[in-house]
Amino acid sequence: MDESSESSKRNGAGTLIIGVGTDIIEVLRIGQMIERHGEVFLNRVFTEDEVQYCQRRKEYTQHFAGRWAAKEAVMKTLGTGWSRGVGWRDIEVCTSRSGQPSVILRGGAREIAEQAGICEVLITISHCRSYATATAIAVGR
Incomplete structure (x- = not known):
């Protein structure tokens, strides 16, 4: 990587953008997974705190979908997908x-x-009735 490429990735003093990820999911798809698999699905994908947070929300399916999208976006910043021992x-x-x-x-x-x-x-x-989306930026110093 040349100096111009390196400096173009810098974001502020001494901060380097290492990866960017984004994801979008249909809220209905997450709702269907919750209906079909219930607690098994929720406990496989979400932490206890995440489940409690989402279940307290009026539009809880949108919040679960938003967290799903965020987790997918974060995985993309890591560059591994769901492999190498990442759950x-x-x-x-x-x-x-x-x-x-x-x-x-x-x-x-x-x-x-x-x-x-x-x-x-x-x-x-971000989420609405139909879709949830998330963007993640991995930074280093």
Whole structure:
């Protein structure tokens, strides 16, 4: 990579964008998975805190779909897909009191991020009745 390419990827003082991922999913698809597989599906994909957060929401299916999309987007920033020992629950989406989403990486996802020099993954999530989408940016220093 030449200097101009390197500098074009910089975002602020000393921050390097390592990866970008995006995902979109139909909310109906997640709703169908919840109807068909219930707790088995929820517990395979989402952490206990994620399930509790989403189930407290009026449009809970949209929130589950948003978290699904966020997890997929984060996987794309790691560049591995669902392989190399990374599970759904290795990526947890949290929400601050102000509503800003953030990511906690555990297990295989954390190991891959550390190997890649990723120090933080920023995310944004949006959803409506039909679709949920998320974008993730992996940054390093």
